[in-house]
Amino acid sequence: MNTPSSKALINQEQKISFRRICFLSIATLASLILLWKIGNFKQDPFITETLSIQGEALSGSKLFKINCVGCHGISAQGFVGPDLHEATKELSDQKIINQVIRGLTPPMPSFEIEPQSMADLLAYMHSLNQ
């Protein structure tokens, strides 16, 4: 059985299956990356709803005084957390909403908040930047 030609055949088969495994792994990795990217682009329903609501800066400023001044200062000038006067210039509304509801950057906590209140807070932050 072990003639040189049958050995060569086995080697070649091994090479092919090795290539196939490499190809399949790369294809799997590529589709995972693609799925991940699509997931990032798909907008969170909370964000979509918040952005569809017209916010009220005055009620946003009240919410801010209750929830945010401890860290961002009484007039959002910055304290433990940064000054927020330029926040809406530097960050998209989506990013600001994420910042408030996700708690990704401790010590800032995540807030459980209604879309209407979030829209009000956004309106208040936009008003700081005028």
Ligand code: HEC
């Ligand atoms: C316990 C303290 C704390 C509270 C309460 C808090 N924050 Fe923050 N906030 C921070 C800190 C600290 C950062 C900076 C986080 C980082 O990026 O490292 C931050 C960052 C932010 C940013 C991003 C600013 C930027 O320029 O990157 C926004 C917007 C923000 N906070 C809004 C709010 C709002 C609105 C509230 C109230 C609903 C709030 N924060 C309550 C501490 C706090």
